[in-house]
Amino acid sequence: MNYINEAIGDLKTYGQKHSEDYKTADPFPSIYFDNFFNPDVLHSVLDEFPDMSKKPDLQFNDPNQIKLASKGEGRFGERTKLFMHYLNSQPFLEFLTELTGIENLIPDPFYDGGGCHQIQPGGMLKLHADFNKHPKTKLDRRINVLVYLNEDWDESYGGHFELWDTEMKGARKRILPLFNRMAMFSTTSNSYHGHPNPLTCPPDRSRKSLALYYYTNGRPVEEQEVSDADHNTIFKYRAEDKKARALTSLKETAKLWIPPILIGGRHKEKAG
Structure with a gap:
């Protein structure tokens, strides 16, 4: 099966052609293709x-995110599984x-x-840098x-994928999540991105996407200087996100003072 649009031609050549645009993009290396x-x-x-x-x-569902996301490939359909495997294959890795x-x-x-990944009306994902x-x-x-x-x-539905500068002064790029649009960027400890505004699509619609991540054994020294320590997702807040920031801070403070056994008991009760 041919997974790539025939108009693209040779993948490695296509990658070389757009390499400079990717590496010099503002606010950090990134690009999207239609x-x-x-x-x-x-x-x-x-x-x-999947539903x-x-x-x-x-x-x-918390102050930083309201979304749905699969785990592993257990919920992939057969055609989805083949497509995702292709995106993890040698030809696509060489293109990257x-x-x-x-x-x-x-x-x-x-x-x-x-x-x-799926975001329903009212859902969002606040600006963040990913786990490293x-x-x-x-x-x-x-x-x-x-x-x-x-x-x-x-366009009125929202759902733009936003790339922000490190000073959090504004979005330097906003990408509408259109069908057959692929966005990609280099993941570092200060590549801030997200879908920070609540989705405004009709109730019978939702924002659907596939997400894939790629790794290496080690990273360049200049990226280590930003953050050499292992970290989970780092959320960053706009001025209008003060409520999410306050609630997140309150939650983290509670974790310091409430005994773990009580937190665990609450989770179990909620799950039941």
Whole structure:
């Protein structure tokens, strides 16, 4: 099966052609492509996109995020599984290397944090820098790839993927999540990005995407200087996000003072 749009041609050559645009992008190395994939393939993936709305373990709902996300590939349909495996294959990895200049990329067969993502009306994901080490392999996270699956997506629906400067003064790039649009960027401890505004699409619509992450064994010294320590997701707040910041701070303070056994008991009671 041909996963790539025939108009793209040779993947390695295409990566070389756009490499300078990627490396010099503002506010950090990034790019997006339209009509990159065979649309028939993406339609087949969309047709089997999993319903995660009734699965508590796939729901994230806190001041920083309201979203749904799969875990592993257990909920992938057969065509989705083949497509995701292709994005972890040699030809696509070589394309990423030519585009980004990052060599010896390693895909994530666990899809830890990746996979199928969905945001329903009112949902959002505040601005953040991603975790920098794979939880299992401890490899360094280097590239994010996002494939959007939203047909007939109107600008008024929102859902823009935003890339922000390190001073958090404003979005330097806003990308509408259109069908067959692929966005990618280099993942560092200050590559702040997200979907910070609540989604305003009609109630029968949602923002769907596929997320894949790529790793290396080690990272450049200049990236280590930003943050050499392992860290989870680092949320950053705009002036209008003061409420989320206050609630997050309160939650973290509670963790310091409430005995772990009580927190664990609360979680168990909620799950029951």
